[in-house]
Amino acid sequence: MIVGCVISNDVRSNADDPPGGDSFWGDGKVGDTGPMSDFPIRVPEARSVPIVGGVGTEVVLDWDHVCRIDDGELQTDIYIQASGSYIDFEHGGQVIMEVVGAWCTHDDGVVPMPATYDLGGNHLVDRIQFELDGGVYVIWHSSFTATGRTCAPPDCVLSCQSDATFATCDPYGGFLVDGCDRETGSGPPPIPVICVLVNADGTVPPLLDPWQMQTADPDYPILPCPNEIAW
Known part of the structure; x- marks a missing residue:
């Protein structure tokens, strides 16, 4: 369970909450509308789309x-639920995704937020956009294979200009701070992010730094990509 902030006007340990916890599912059954202290993690599914x-x-x-x-300035955990919306046959059969739910940890607990998810075409160069406290951010990649593909989940964040929207800020323009900028063969990006895909059974893998060796997983580090090209 990913634990966020808890505030006094929310009720913990409802009948369907985990022990000492405060979940989306427990809140919904008893009409508790205060912010949550953990994310409503779902079990990912395979869905038929047109x-x-x-x-x-x-x-x-x-x-x-x-x-x-x-x-240091932006400290939060985020959870994005993205499902397929449709297949764009005329543009190479790209999968168009739709965010059906997005939450972040905040001073007020776990709260909903606006977000988008782009699967990134046939190369799967995916990105997440989200809005928090009036600012727009893009979670992106700092390392790519020699063929322009990714080898790990997104690992860095771009801070957008103050008047930016999802339509005007992406990895190709409209950002104020490029937290993904690094040289090929160098270390981690200036503003690193740790992202994991939710497992097929709905469990969340450990949030391990993809740039560091990990005693819990001998496959780490998983970045930089082999024969990489930096962003």
Whole structure:
């Protein structure tokens, strides 16, 4: 369970909450509308979506992420639920995703937030956009393979300009601080992020730094990508 902040006007340990916890599911059954202290993690599913511009349907998996940002100024955990919306047949069969739920840890507990998720075309160069306290941010990648693909979940964050929207700020422009900027062969990005995909059974993997060796997982570090090209 990813634990966020707790405030006094929310009720912990409802009938369906975990011991000492405060979950989305427990709140909903008793009408508790205060901020939560943990994320409403779902079990990802495979869903049938229409092929726009083509014929029939295709099955698309949910892509749900939990990310942790801690750069001194922005400190939050976020949880994004993204499901397939449709297949864009006329643009190479790209999968268009839709965020059906997004939350972040905040001074007021775990609260909903606006967010988008782009699967990143056939190369799966995915990105997350979210808005928090009036600021727009983009979670992106700082390391790519020689063929322009990613080898790990997003690992850095861009801070957008003060008047930015989701439509005007992305990895190619509209940002104020590039927290992904690094040289090929160098160390981690200036504003690192730890992101993991929610497992098929709805559990959340440990939030391990992808740039460091980890005693809990001998496969780490998983960044930089082999034969990398830096952002």
